[in-house]
Amino acid sequence: MRLQGKIALITGGARGIGFAIATALGRQGAHIAIADINAQGADAAAVKLREIGIQAQGFMVDVADAHSVETLLEEVTSQLGRLDILINNAGIGGNTAFLDITLETWNRTIAINLTGAFIVAQACAKRMVEQGHGGKIINIASLSGQRGGNGRGAYGAAKAGLELLTKVMAVELSPHGINVNNIAPGAIETEMAATAHDAATRAAYNYLVPMVRYGTPEEIGDAAVFLCSDEARYVQGHTLNVDGGFRAAGLMFGDRKAPSSMG
Numbered sequence: 001m002r003l004q005g006k007i008a009l010i011t012g013g014a015r016g017i018g019f020a021i022a023t024a025l026g027r028q029g030a031h032i033a034i035a036d037i038n039a040q041g042a043d044a045a046a047v048k049l050r051e052i053g054i055q056a057q058g059f060m061v062d063v064a065d066a067h068s069v070e071t072l073l074e075e076v077t078s079q080l081g082r083l084d085i086l087i088n089n090a091g092i093g094g095n096t097a098f099l100d101i102t103l104e105t106w107n108r109t110i111a112i113n114l115t116g117a118f119i120v121a122q123a124c125a126k127r128m129v130e131q132g133h134g135g136k137i138i139n140i141a142s143l144s145g146q147r148g149g150n151g152r153g154a155y156g157a158a159k160a161g162l163e164l165l166t167k168v169m170a171v172e173l174s175p176h177g178i179n180v181n182n183i184a185p186g187a188i189e190t191e192m193a194a195t196a197h198d199a200a201t202r203a204a205y206n207y208l209v210p211m212v213r214y215g216t217p218e219e220i221g222d223a224a225v226f227l228c229s230d231e232a233r234y235v236q237g238h239t240l241n242v243d244g245g246f247r248a249a250g251l252m253f254g255d256r257k258a259p260s261s262m263g
């Protein structure tokens, strides 16, 4: 119970990585606020958490809309009393070749994945500064923000921007006792990946990732628990890649198969 008594807001928590992080933080004693553009999904996710003994409530938000985010923060802080942890996770996928990216696609991707993340982070950080007892902010970036993958022009640019924003936030929020870090997932088995990754993409990931498999949302949840815990108090402005070695890998040869277990 490393997060007992903490109030954690998770955007995009109705499913996928956000829901897995909500579950992992809740299992450590945090009270969970799930906020999602899919209001029904957020409520259903909160019900699922309560069924396993986690205190949780669902909220509606569109992270790209500053008014909607302000309303969310008012609801969360008035109902739950305070805010200790933000998991800035809401996002949309993107897989369009550079020459085919329309301005509409570009603007929408940046509006949700970068501007939306900024709006939420700033609104939450203001609350944490006012409260005066520090906090933890984790931005969910992506390996697509670090490597130039096919089709990741708009998506990768947004995530690269989020990584840089995290560093500036870390610098400016350190005096307030707020830790700001990124988790950069590699290829993770979620509904987003199910729609965005075709067979060729999957084969390419399995070739490029030393662990020869996709990650699970639960593996991102475990990393989030660490960064939200007191054990990570001196980790600041860092990007924790959770990617099966995708970023680290260079030339790979020899027996390339997924291990049955690792220790």
Ligand SMILES: NC(=O)c1ccc[n+]([C@@H]2O[C@H](COP(=O)([O-])OP(=O)(O)OC[C@H]3O[C@@H](n4cnc5c(N)ncnc54)[C@H](O)[C@@H]3O)[C@@H](O)[C@H]2O)c1
Residues within 6 Å of the ligand: 011, 012, 013, 014, 015, 016, 017, 018, 035, 036, 037, 038, 041, 061, 062, 063, 064, 089, 090, 091, 092, 093, 112, 116, 140, 141, 142, 143, 144, 184, 185, 186, 187, 188, 189, 190, 191, 192, 193
């Ligand atoms: N799945 C992967 O392989 C992968 C890899 C790297 C990074 N990521 C990042 O992880 C995060 C979660 O991804 P996922 O795979 O769980 O995706 P997902 O599509 O399964 O879930 C995303 C959630 O965000 C919500 N959402 C979308 N737009 C929103 C908005 N404007 N306001 C509020 N909520 C909104 C959706 O309703 C959904 O519940 C995203 O930021 C994504 O870019 C995912």
